[in-house]
Amino acid sequence: MDDRTALAERFETDRSHLKAVAYRMLGSAAEADDALQESWLRASQADLSEVRNLTGWLTTVVGRVCLNMLRSRRTRREDPIDAYDRTSGPGEGDDPEQEAVLADSVGLALLVVLDTLAPAERLAFVLHDMFAVPFDEIGTLLDRSADSARQLASRARRRVKGGGAAPVADLARRRRVVEAFLAASRGGDFDALVALLHPDVVLRADRSVVPTPEPVVVRGAHTVAQGAMAATGRALFTGIALVDGSVALAMAPLGRLRLVLGFTLVDGLITEIDVVADPDRIRGLDIAVLED
Template identity: 45%
Template sequence: MPSPSVVEFEAHRSYLTAVAYRMLGNRAEAEDAVQDAWLRYSQQTGEIRDTRGWLTTVTARICLDQLNSARVRRNAYPGEWLPAFVVEPDADPADRAEMADQVSIALLVVLEKLTPEQRVAFVLHDAFGVPFDEVAAVLDSTPAAARQHASRGRKAVAEGQVRHTAGLAEQRKVLTAFLAAAQDGDMRTLAAVLAPDVVAIGDGGGVVRAALRPVLGAERVARFFIGLVSHRLAGVTDLKVEPVLVNGSAALMLSGAHPDGSRLLVVVAIAVDEGRITGIYNQQNPEKLVLGDFE
């Protein structure tokens, strides 16, 4: 029989993973943070009156430490940074298990632009309703300072988040139209499925060639992807394009082999609002592609 502490901790694991994932933007790092919280919990000898609250504070502190240590690495990261993609086969929600830590790539991208304190305060208070006195304990600050961090984070998210309101069926429809127009080299049709303020971000991690800066605007993004299809994919053999899901949203996975024998693997996730694509996220860094059931 597992000890009561194990049973109680496991009752909170999915919640803690959801908290950590929003803070770190990486599923594996989030799970490691939660496991670290378990080790600290299992070593406690005193009474813990509020297990969920205690574990939330400990997990958040672990994440805050990771965010602070990651700032230097992120500043030196080659090109744009995108969160790690967890790729699943495309299926209706009823046909797959719901993920407690499901959150859009569009939100994770803008969360990355917050300071560690803003991100922790915003996630804890706005996403999970943690009171500011408890947020302050995580940040080692006053409740007033914690409130200010959350307010600044909230404002940055509201101003910077790419609009993503469409349901899965609409996302699939728009993504299919986008792919067909790009493959046909139809500039006008492709631009028509893009919002005027669309942004395209690629992450190659210095390992795979990718745009070093975001591409902005419908015309520039359309031209970029038509060029990508006509030049970068022209010599690829065994090219396979599959509909997939990334964090519950419609996406495409492109795989094949380059003429030099190297592997092509790109996952293109999108954000959609009012029938048009508002954000395109190309994850090409192989270290940030977790293929789940595809592996």
């Protein structure tokens, strides 16, 4: 068996692993597929005479391709929020249901936090903390020392874990309510939504949510629940996150944060919902992963 045949067989054997690396680096299944295609083209033209661990070497090839893709992202996508529904999906040719399932399996909040990291930080964290790639290999990819790569991963880890969260017991109570709200929104369960809302609940949405000339204010459990029922497509790309130390919902198609729902609870009922989509406000939020 020659080197090229062995490489092709190893690439196919490791495809699911390599796509997992690419997806966590890029946050999009379609972009992960593009990264794998580019990685194969590069790998198939490389000199393999010094390669002893094909899986490890392919992982670093995919990491380098994804790093270049992240660095080439000059601006975030600014598609209208209503474009992310069940019919149109997150992008032409994408399967929104599949993207949503994949995001849930990894953790949408994690993808959101990863998207806030610098490309080098994201690479160091993903490759080391998720796929156990040694820091000396990561440093080589980044043209840095192993210690520098270790520091990058450490900074990323702090961002992922966040800080200043509410007490654990309070977080658990809030999480149960917010998760129930998300489940009812995804399932289109109007009665369950109403049961979670205080009769006089107030929802406030900034001008970027719809958009509208002025912020939107909606009052009353039935009216707010009707609005949630109309946004079931958005709920596909929404998950639990820790936002400024409190349990919230983050909508992030393709792993890119677009909208946050903050909740005020009194006696187990939702009394206020603050919907944030303004890019400047979004950038000012501290997003972290809520530990299980």
